[in-house]
Amino acid sequence: MTNSTQTRQAGDAASVARPGKRERLVAAACELVYGQGVARTTLADIAQAADVPVGNVYYYFKTKDDIIGAVVQTHGERLESTLAELVHRHRSPKARLKALVRFLAERTDVTPQYGCPYGTLSSELAKRADGSDPLAAGLMQIQLDWAEQQFRAMGRRDAHDLAVELVASYEGSAVLTSALGQPDLMARQARRLQRWIDTLHD
Numbered sequence: 001m002t003n004s005t006q007t008r009q010a011g012d013a014a015s016v017a018r019p020g021k022r023e024r025l026v027a028a029a030c031e032l033v034y035g036q037g038v039a040r041t042t043l044a045d046i047a048q049a050a051d052v053p054v055g056n057v058y059y060y061f062k063t064k065d066d067i068i069g070a071v072v073q074t075h076g077e078r079l080e081s082t083l084a085e086l087v088h089r090h091r092s093p094k095a096r097l098k099a100l101v102r103f104l105a106e107r108t109d110v111t112p113q114y115g116c117p118y119g120t121l122s123s124e125l126a127k128r129a130d131g132s133d134p135l136a137a138g139l140m141q142i143q144l145d146w147a148e149q150q151f152r153a154m155g156r157r158d159a160h161d162l163a164v165e166l167v168a169s170y171e172g173s174a175v176l177t178s179a180l181g182q183p184d185l186m187a188r189q190a191r192r193l194q195r196w197i198d199t200l201h202d
Contacts, residue, residue, distance in 0.1 A: 025061070026067070026071065033121060037124055038128075086099045100147070101166075104170050115174050116170070118139040140167065140171075147167060151163055154200065169189070169193055
């Protein structure tokens with residue numbers, strides 16, 4: 001094998017291993033927005049974290065709102081993928097709901113410091129401008145719709161109300177866990193929610 005061939009193959013491997021600039025920008029934005037919020041995160045912060053020249057950011061995202069939209073879309077796609085996996089892995093809707101609670105409660109390493117990534121982002125977006133940001137409701141609605149589908153599959157006529165109670169209980173627990181800095185609070189509330197789900201009749 002010649003040196004030129006080896007160099008070309010090494011370059012090809014590197015290009016496959018490292019995500020493209022757009023993907024790196026979105027990944028960096030997701031991390032920064034979760035850690036420090038939308039308002040404090042600048043395009044320069046995102047560019048630096050993604051190892052992308054600031055001038056290149058505008059090739060992919062014309063405004064900060066554009067990249068925040070990509071962050072919401074990425075979170076939404078990941079969440080929908082997780083929910084689809086829960087449906088695939090668990091046969092009964094009750095088991096799926098309990099698995100959702102476990103999934104949400106497993107973020108004990110970051111929730112005490114930053115809260116729920118979906119709830120904190122949705123709350124911050126809802127406060128912008130006149131409070132009618134169309135991005136604000138998306139992540140919450142995905143969870144509500146999915147939970148309502150599961151409760152409806154259990155034959156519950158109050159499926160919507162139960163979905164609201166479930167999501168509100170989790171989000172409230174995440175806020176308290178973050179505010180009080182008590183990781184065990186989330187675990188206790190998750191167990192309580194799972195027991196509550198068990199008490200619901202099909």
